[in-house]
Amino acid sequence: MDPAAAKLIGAGIACIGMGGAGIGVGHIFGNYLAGALRNPAAAGAQFTNALIGAALAEGLGIFSLVVALLLLFVA
């Protein structure tokens, strides 16, 4: 296979990882919302924790984006 084409395909495959981050962040905010509707009084105090969880989950998706960008522009 042409190396340039392989690079582009590899970058595309690497971006699949971002789907996992989407699932993770969706789970966190979905569950946060479900919990907040059950007990709205406790919701405010846990919003920071929801943000931390979302940031940690999203970070892993960003890794795959960085791999894709490295393949496109650096490697």
Next chain:
Amino acid sequence: MANDPIHQFQIQDLTGSFNLGGYDISFTNSALFMGATVTVITAFLWLASRKAELVPGRVQSVGELWYGMIDNMVNNVLGHDGKKFFPLVFSLFSFVLVANMLGMFPYFFTVTSHVIVTASLALFVVALVVVVGIYKHGLGWFKLFVPSGVPLAILPFISLIEIISFLSRPISLGLRLFGNMLAGHIVLKVFAGFVVSLGALGIGGILGAIAPLAMAVALTALEFLVAFLQAFVFAILTCVYLNDALHTHH
């Protein structure tokens, strides 16, 4: 290429190149906007606290909101003895927030969209965690990597995972901010590029360009949210990591 989405991240020398001991120390657009960031923070906080009144005016309330939010966060995560880290967390938050927000202006350079800037901030935070942890707890700080209540048989494996997860912190902390800003700005420019190339097609293209234009406006709003959220996340993760150094309750 007319609408190259990567072009906005180019570092340009503004004054011509200077060399000092083999290092290029020329004044670039990145340095200019870092200076602008610090100037904006200093000027705003000076304005907000210049005439402190009991009933705050508009500028003073924003300043108090800004200060109070970080103060609240440091208190919640670090507790009372975390008070001495407030200036650090406040500075990090303000720098990242204002750098992100300045980057949202058209033709302005986004300092935090370069991995060297965010990685330096993240490495500094994690190095500080190690230094503070060893200063506070001595070699006992390394118990952080040996969680209690784990069966002896799988303890080496768990320790290995803990060490790897600690070592990946500076990488994830820096890359998260860098990736969010880079990806957000690329997406904005890609959609703006659609508007330009559709508009060049004539009257039908101009009508068709309404959709990407609306998308670009919506994404700009989203980017403002991301700019704030990433600064907040950076500050709160700094607090969470510092908490590991201050209180080792593993």
